[in-house]
Amino acid sequence: MPDDMSERVLKVIATSKRIPLEQVTIDSEFQQLGIDSMDAVEILFALENEFDISIPDDEVRHVRNVRQMVEGVEKLVAAKSADTAASQ
């Protein structure tokens, strides 16, 4: 499951930035991919839609690479599943 999730994150990044998926790896730094602050904000928007999550500003301030982004999404998706489970 987590691997599937990271693949989805990579795909969102590639689609949003309009670069080939092969260029985006779990080890890519945003700087290498030419992702600036406005690109990052667009990617966060796309991730919120893709995973139906809300990503707080404080969570993203220090995110500089794909791995940090995947970890952040995993954490928020896990928190959402826990919430859903708790309310059932």
Add this chain to the structure above:
Amino acid sequence: MRRVAITGMGVISALGRSVPEFAASLCQGRSGIGPIESTDCSQLRFQNGAEVRGYSHRPYFEDRRADFIDRFAQFAVIAAREAVTGAGIEWTPELRETAAIITGSCVGGQSTEDIGFQEVYKFGHNRVHPLTIPKTMANAGASHISMEFGITGPSFTISTACSSAAHAIGQACWMIRSGMTDLAITGGSEAPFSFGILKAWEAMRVVSPDTCRPFSKDRRGMVLGEGAAMLVLEPLEAARARGAQIHAELVGFGMSADACHITQPSAEGAARAMRAALRDAQLAPEQIGYINAHGTATPANDVTETAAIRAVFGAHADRLAVSSTKSMHGHGLGAAAAFECLAATLALREGVLPPTANFNEPDPECDLDIIPNQARRAQVEYALSNSFAFGGLNAVLALRKG
């Protein structure tokens, strides 16, 4: 070339509904930022703004007239009334025919547009109120000022995001200077607190969840503001001849484009605008004593503006006082530069430099003398007012003590 005097000032903002109230708040370092009341913000990541609290058109406009004027244009007229009254203008048919009105607005009548679009998109109604277009258009402020005073001269509106009012005031200054007109009403107005536009600002992730702390290490972004500020400009000699009070002299205007990025600021572009204003005013950098900074409190702006000020002023940057009054009146977008030009004018006139409010902690990357939290008594001869807009369109005004 004629010299240009500011002979009238008017304002309505979170810091009060008159120039004396605005000036008192700046001197006290009192911030007008608080919970947004005009829009439900429960579905937003931020809840604070710098609103004209408890505003109703009632003391200012008859109901039927108010029907035709969006909140942002009402603010424009209210500020223009105070400016014109204060200037003691004696209208003649010739003056009405040649006077100019140049206003700035970034988003125009957003709350009117928001209501209209909700009708069709959300409620599925098949019609929108017929005044939606004339209330929404960004030039409505200039139009209603022209009708208020019967002014039939050159009138228009400039929209350059957060620099709008600086471009407007600068243009008006040049029109007076060149002899194109003998009187100009100029400034900016804005009322951006509609749910749709607040959501759009939220999505950019540049709005602070609490308050606006320019140049502070713990700054978390900008806080939106609303209102209007208007100035009356006249040729200095004519103003002196009629015995008008000269609040300050507008001595320079500089513009530049970053040609770089649609949202990220550029120190080089900002520096070029400041140099252009100094050149236009025929001033050396060492003559400037105070800068009213663009100072939005976003992580990017404040560092970039500091670098730009250091590039232009060199060693003198350490002897300059710099403050961001956005910490008090909020970021008024198309009205921002009008609030700030007014704040700089008052600083020169009163000999009190307004502080950067809400300041907590120095940031080594913003190592200027930013007048933290407490206003400072200082007699300053020349000041700059900086505006660096999204889209990379920069405008800087230079002022001299009157």
